[in-house]
Amino acid sequence: xxxxxxxxPYQPVIKIPDFEGPLDLLLHLIKENKMxxxxxKIVTITSQYMDYLHQRQSHRLEVAGDYFxxxxxxxxxxxxxxxxxxxxxxEETGEDEIDPRQELxxxxxxxxxxxxxxxxxxxxxxxRQQEFTRPAMHVPRELIxxxxxxxxxxxxLQAAYARVLKNHRLNQPLVETVAAEKVxxxxxxxxxxxxxxxxxxxxxxxxxxxxxxxxxxxxxxAILELSRHRRINLQQAELFGPIILTEGxxxxxxxxxxxxxD
Numbered sequence: 095x096x097x098x099x100x101x102x103p104y105q106p107v108i109k110i111p112d113f114e115g116p117l118d119l120l121l122h123l124i125k126e127n128k129m130x131x132x133x134x135k136i137v138t139i140t141s142q143y144m145d146y147l148h149q150r151q152s153h154r155l156e157v158a159g160d161y162f163x164x165x166x167x168x169x170x171x172x173x174x175x176x177x178x179x180x181x182x183x184x185e186e187t188g189e190d191e192i193d194p195r196q197e198l199x200x201x202x203x204x205x206x207x208x209x210x211x212x213x214x215x216x217x218x219x220x221x222r223q224q225e226f227t228r229p230a231m232h233v234p235r236e237l238i239x240x241x242x243x244x245x246x247x248x249x250x251l252q253a254a255y256a257r258v259l260k261n262h263r264l265n266q267p268l269v270e271t272v273a274a275e276k277v278x279x280x281x282x283x284x285x286x287x288x289x290x291x292x293x294x295x296x297x298x299x300x301x302x303x304x305x306x307x308x309x310x311x312x313x314x315x316a317i318l319e320l321s322r323h324r325r326i327n328l329q330q331a332e333l334f335g336p337i338i339l340t341e342g343x344x345x346x347x348x349x350x351x352x353x354x355x356d
Contacts, residue, residue, distance in 0.1 A: 117202060282312050286313075326339050
């Protein structure tokens with residue numbers, strides 16, 4: 095252990111290391127003496143532990159009460175181990191003798207586990223402080239268009255529309271009052287074009303505000319007309335993946351014929 099330098103009255107003393115508690119000090123002493131934590135040489139450890147307390151007191155440093163409690167515990171264990179063992183009758187099958195160090199070893203092992211976990215959390219905190227995050231960004235329109243494969247078949251489109259109808263039946267209330275909606279296919283086409291111009295749109299998103307079967311059909315016909323006139327593109331990145339609507343080469347052109355006719 096560190097000892098003060100006394101050659102000169104004004105010379106500073108060697109710093110005595112601080113510990114987080116008596117268990118931390120005991121682990122340090124066990125490590126310094128290269129002892130097995132399951133077989134602590136209690137006489138040696140007690141002697142060095144008491145030297146540490148006396149050293150702090152000689153430097154007029156405060157010692158927490160926990161250290162004195164542990165000192166009393168060590169002295170008690172030491173006295174139990176120094177007492178002569180009573181003779182064992184060979185005819186009696188007594189139980190295994192309890193090691194007085196057992197409880198102390200259990201406390202040291204548990205503290206060691208918590209100390210290791212605390213060290214790992216501290217390392218993660220230090221690593222996390224070196225990271226910088228930024229708010230989520232919208233996916234660029236060009237990136238989406240470049241990574242999807244064009245060519246959605248009419249069968250795939252019908253299957254997607256069938257799923258929309260099924261979800262609509264499951265979500266609609268049992269009783270509802272429906273007002274007549276006077277939205278033409280041409281008007282709905284204009285609405286779809288406006289949404290697509292803002293960015294790629296999912297096929298199912300276009301049906302979210304539809305509350306009747308007529309409005310669902312109107313939206314579906316509007317999508318078909320826009321696709322037929324190449325005002326929008328229908329794309330699907332993978333099989334059974336979402337169908338994405340993007341701007342077509344003739345997005346700003348108006349249809350010359352009536353919706354639903356060739």
